[in-house]
Amino acid sequence: MGSIRLHPEHGVNPSLDLCFWCGKERGVALLGYNKGKEAPRSVVTSYAPCDGCKGQMAQGITIMEAGAASRYPNVPEIQAGVVPTGRWVVMREEALEKVFSPDMVDTLKRSRKAFVEAGPMFEQFLPDDQQGEISA
Numbered sequence: 001m002g003s004i005r006l007h008p009e010h011g012v013n014p015s016l017d018l019c020f021w022c023g024k025e026r027g028v029a030l031l032g033y034n035k036g037k038e039a040p041r042s043v044v045t046s047y048a049p050c051d052g053c054k055g056q057m058a059q060g061i062t063i064m065e066a067g068a069a070s071r072y073p074n075v076p077e078i079q080a081g082v083v084p085t086g087r088w089v090v091m092r093e094e095a096l097e098k099v100f101s102p103d104m105v106d107t108l109k110r111s112r113k114a115f116v117e118a119g120p121m122f123e124q125f126l127p128d129d130q131q132g133e134i135s136a
């Protein structure tokens, strides 16, 4: 493990570490030198869900929106060519047949998650009152 290089003014330079999936705090990230700048007030350090999100995701199949815009700036690809927007829903297994073909249902039951193209393609999974908005 490397040592942290302290910032001359901001010391360990702490930021709140946010869960990418719900935006809630889950700890503190110590950014140290951070290219000479004060650390941002909050950062997202990984795509790993917090315990709350993990619990919700475990209840079904997680459908995640992926596209050009994310709720956070400078978000890296989660896998090749896929940038999650931060919006997601969990579908019960029983509901999959209404939306997906039988082949796809089998695949989803094995993978437990899927990325869906941002916009109308994803919004069909949302309740009517949540369509069209990206919450921050």
Ligand SMILES: [Zn+2]
Pocket (backbone or CB within 6 Å): 019, 020, 021, 022, 023, 024, 049, 050, 051, 052, 053, 054
């Ligand atoms: Zn979370």
